[in-house]
Amino acid sequence: MPELSETDAWTGDHLVEQGIIELDELDTASTLARKWQMPLPDVLLARRFVDGRTLYRSLADRFGLSHIDLIDEPPDPGLLQEDEVDAYMRELTVPWRTRPGLGGKRMIVATARPGPAAMLHIRRRWGQSVDVVITSKRALRHAVQAAFSQRWSHRAVYELDERDPQMSARTVFTAGQLVWLWALASLFALGAIIAPIATLIALNALMSLFYLGNFAFKGFAIWAGGTDLTAQRREIDAAIGLLSDEDLPIYTVLVPMFREPDVLPILAGALRNLDYPAAKLDIKIVLEEGDEETIAAAQALRLEEIFEIVLVPPSHPQTKPKACNYAFRLARGEFCVIYDAEDKPEPDQLKRVVATFARTGKDVACVQCRLNYYNRNENWLTRLFTLDYALWFDLMLPGLEKLRIPIPLGGTSNHFRTSVLRELIAWDPFNVTEDADLGIRMTQKGYTTKLVESTTFEEANVSAGNWIRQRSRWIKGYMQTLLVHLRRPGDFARQVGPLGVLGFAMFIGGTMLSGLLNPVFWAVFAVWAATQAAGFDIFFPPVLLYISLFNLLLGNGMLIFLMMLAPFRRNWLELTPWALTVPAYWILLSIAAWKGLYQLLTKPFYWEKTTHGLSCHTAREVAEALGPDGRIAGSIR
Template sequence: MALSATDNAIGNYLVERRQITLQQLDEAAGKATRWGVSLGDVLLAKGWIRAQDYYKSLANNLFLPFVNLIDEPPDQELLAGLDQNLLSESLIMPWRQEGERIILATARPGPETILLAQKIWGDRFDIVVTSKFDIIWSLQKIYRAVHSHRAVYELAEVDPDMSARQVLGTGQIIVIYGLISLLLLGAVIAPVATLIALNLLLTIFYLGNSLLRAALVWTGGLGQEDFARRLDIRAKALRDEELPTYTILVPMFREPETLPILAQALRSLDYPLAKLDIKLVLEENDSETIEAAKALGLEGIFEIIRVPESQPQTKPKACNYALQFARGELLVIYDAEDKPETDQLRKVVAAFRLSSDNTACIQCRLNYYNARENWLTRMFTLDYSLWFDLMLPGLQRMGIPIPLGGTSNHFKIDVLRELHAWDPFNVTEDADLGIRMTQKGYRVSVIDSTTFEEANCEAGNWIRQRSRWIKGYMQTFLVHTRRPLHLLKTIGLRGVTGFAFFIGGTALSGILNPIFWSIFAIWLTTETAGFDPFFPPIVLYFALFNLLIGNGLMIFLTLIAPFRRGWMDLIPYGTSVVGYWMLMSIAAYKALWQLVAKPFYWEKTRHGISRQTALEIEKARTAQMEGHLA
């Protein structure tokens, strides 16, 4: 694709006025041709010219007026009834009306914009040039209340059965009340028989949970290498010009120190920079992070989205708000300290093209760059290696709904909007969205590409994070079991069974474990016969099997988790996983309490506390400095 006449003219114009060098023009022209974008997109993406300077020069070259929408805001009445998403994607908006004619401000003057303008406004319009950042900021300001309301309430208003805004449905309250009443009645009429029946049910639950996880690990390890090779070949064969625009959302709250890591990681992606639409999603009252983002002097591919203050103050609400300004065909969420593998976006594009049309999301794997900092980070790494490298691929192969991780999940943006995006009342929003997508007939896939992030290295911080995840799993389980027959119809018996054990079982086992550990410890230390009536032979055999074989199996799965990555030094730490399970139980009880007391409270996890993160920040700053000098 050759440069257009307009690009050639504006390039020469900028060189003549010494706003860019001839060397920069040559490099930008080559990239624009190879990437299939405009010259201006490359110059702004590389940070070689200020946005205001470029758009003023573009206006002068096209003999069009330039307007600064911050100083001369648009007439808000002219925007009534217009599609806000279309305006954001097309970078055009009505600015003034003079007599019968509408004056349109655009950051993309050209034939496509003219055709779009004719479709909406007929032939009664004139064009002025403005900066894309002015348009985005103006839309944020004008539609602030509308966008904020949609970000919080759209799912709850349009599809209330899928929203966690109501913790328990009426039917669930009746069922829970009935079960508690039945249990109390049994405890009065036949206490021994009731406890034996309860014991048997819980023992079967533990057995099923262990067997399912073993099956997931077994199936998850099959065929991964073959597909990974095919995917790698297909990704490398993709031409830059055929790659779609990619929106990257980076929700942050009070973590300015990790910004350099993220900025450098995104600059390093093997993807045309001019096709990246990066949104730093910040709370409008988080002035510290906003100022830190401004101070970094980020390139034109970065935009700051200020999320209006409202409740609940959660990550999914912030992402919902930013989604309304997204211009990509695909969208991914990264956390501030994330370091995705450089070819991840290409692999995802290739994976979507190799997948069925109803594939709506591709989950990449997560792991940690500070895995060996202390015992907790090693155990967290073993946990994630088992979860993302083996269990999630196993869920995919077995046709069980996949609960998405909190980052590095890549979406088709049109499906995301169709499903009303994330539930702002669910504190594990991506796990919920993965289940909802499956219920709506879409597929979620997992591919072999890793994003590395910071593992929690402090126990208190880890418990805060894990309790939020478990509370979100509880919310997700309650939401999707409100209509059990509908759930069965949409995901099938295998899907329901897997969902019950994998989502419900994750939370339930954390709550039950201390009870059974305590019973075993009392029996072992006192040799009391007081528990014998409640453990008749069949229950006792099941319980011993779970204790010895079930727990042994789970320890074994933890031991083999790091094999795929060759992290053999972590294997011995798998034998201490019982201590990690104890921490999980503490988090589970905290989650249960919060589900009752403050279900929508988003407990903030502190980032940037690892020694390794400090080194990553320094490396990122050095790389940015070297890039500016180059």
């Protein structure tokens, strides 16, 4: 194990001499600092052996320097440069003030990482004629955010639209798309007048062929993705065994939240249990400035310094991707992941992702983990929601990955290369399924997504109304994504290939279109079954009738069968019989689809809020996370 640096050794001895930490705490922190190859102060803060204000005042005393609180005495804004924010965050060093000196002004630099490495960086960047003061990491990050807040707020909303407007959902329908929609509507109206029966037969045939293709493609994708997950997991386990803590990179975790104070302890506890060097975690709890209740709840948890509360200034649209875009400016990690407030990632997830990235090429920009629910058996809806997710993440996504079809990412547990995320201008704040859109955009730019055998568990919706609000937003976002990426269909086809176009049409367009069309076909079948009316026969020539019956009986039957198979990989066999009730779930899906279409036309950027913490399991999860003093229970790893 490497030796502790001379600077860290002096710092540790000084803290013990001052009575700030105990000798056994120094021994523990020193061991971890050597193991992780991180500065001793970072380890002390991560393990909460000392608070930031006390530590940095002591460091200032140890180095014979002044301590400055950049919150009370912010840097001269004229000295800070936005294009150097990455360096400020990485080196934890910023220019603070100037004062008169021999031959002109003398720079004063504030650092939260005093020592030889910081001095070398300071002299390379600002020259020899500088003075140094000590500040805390928290104050330094706050000062940088305050200096650029207004510009970051604008860029969080408009940067993608300004730099790559063809990829932004800010314009809902382009002029060309409106012309095409008008032309198709006019063609249908003309056909209905001139040859109504032939027109309806043609329309019926198109919809029936769409259903047939959708069933066939989903079955093909599941067949293509049938792999030995045990072998994959064994390979990743072996790769994790070769990772050493000192080689692990800084990892940024973004947790966007809005009016969710009750479930915050669940995620905070899960993140503290991650099997990853705590001092290498850069966790940002991203809150809206006006969300006073959640802000108070986050502050009351008194979390370690690895947790940072980032307050997003008010602006429209008020969406999760906008908040992530803002907080992402402060990211220090080589990799970045998004977690939702109620998420519980498996403890080794970050290591699995690092090992996966290490085994893949630079074209892999994202690693998608699987999602499922910890309250799956709570009621009928949670069971069906769990089956839905198991079918998607455990059966279908592996097929899309193997076929190299653009993967519409889920809304959480997406792990990105930070450099690629910056290159792609991060998320579209006007798209309400921002990660699905980003997954398609990454593919168009030549990047791919890799799945990893690790699960993040969430709270499944227990209320039908809450579920419809969430699903209608997802489907509205799929509609936005479809409209954005078909603005230039020729370019899109060249970028993703024929199979990619087909997969995009079936999994993005198909999800939306089937939800809208299902009630039409159900109504026709119900009327026919109730009346045995022969008037429908003219619209169903023999070939079309056979296709329609195949879709109704065998196609839907296949989907029900696949839903029954979905829980087998997790051995949740008690859920299998519930798959027979999935037609009722499809009715809810259609309600959500029509609501999503209505909102696309009336308020396309409105973020339909999903309320978390409604599960009867929530109180138990929170109680497990919190200790008797209101702090997150246990010691961070």
